[in-house]
Amino acid sequence: MPIKVIAFDADDTLWVNEPFFREAEEKFASLLEDFMPQHAIMKELYRTEIENLKLYGYGIKGFMLSMIETALRISDHKMPITVIDKIIRIGQEMLEKPVELLPGVEEVLKDLNGDYRIVMATKGDLVDQERKLKKSGLEKHFHHIEIMSEKRVSDYEKLIRHLDIQPSEFLMLGNSLKSDILPVLELGGFGIHIPFHITWVHEQVEHEVEHERFFKVEHIGEAGELIRRIGTNS
Structure with missing residues (x-):
């Protein structure tokens, strides 16, 4: 699919x-x-x-x-x-900190919009995440915003049901293997890991991930081309 x-x-x-x-x-x-x-x-x-x-x-x-x-x-x-x-x-x-967008973020969102439904799936405090999203100016790019208390397999199952799609039609991008990638792979979706130079100890994963639906890029700017390539082959 x-x-x-x-x-x-x-x-x-x-x-x-x-x-x-x-x-x-x-x-x-x-x-x-x-x-x-x-x-x-x-x-x-x-x-x-x-x-x-x-x-x-x-x-x-x-x-x-x-x-x-x-x-x-x-x-x-x-x-x-x-x-x-x-x-x-x-x-x-x-x-009170200003929101500092990472390089290439807005360009990728603009590039993918129209070809896919774009969702933000984040973990954290509802009020704080809503505040950051508003400050970021990115809200207009998203079809749906999901602010989760946890990112477990069951939480992604709930999100995918809400979106009315199959797991194989869902691709997640994020910096945390533990929260963003592994649960989605377990469900049957695709995951693109974008490492960040600092990771909270609680989110660190020691083992290497090897999976046919797992991909890794060094910079979010590389994600658009990779996503289209995955879509062609899926």
């Missing part, structure tokens, strides 16, 4: 995201270095984030709450309120 729907991840596929979290982590660790070495603070923060995913999901607000919780724990609840205030400000600054 020919490919009908092209789905794009958003964070670190369409626009810059992860570097802002790394920058925030460094600011956070420097605030708390009187209590513990910075590398240990980073580990404690990551542990808190993972434990809190089931409560807060993904996104900056949950990250901010995890920073506060970590700060209170490692200081034995002796953290000055002025430091807590600075932690909140770190999160607010992240929410």
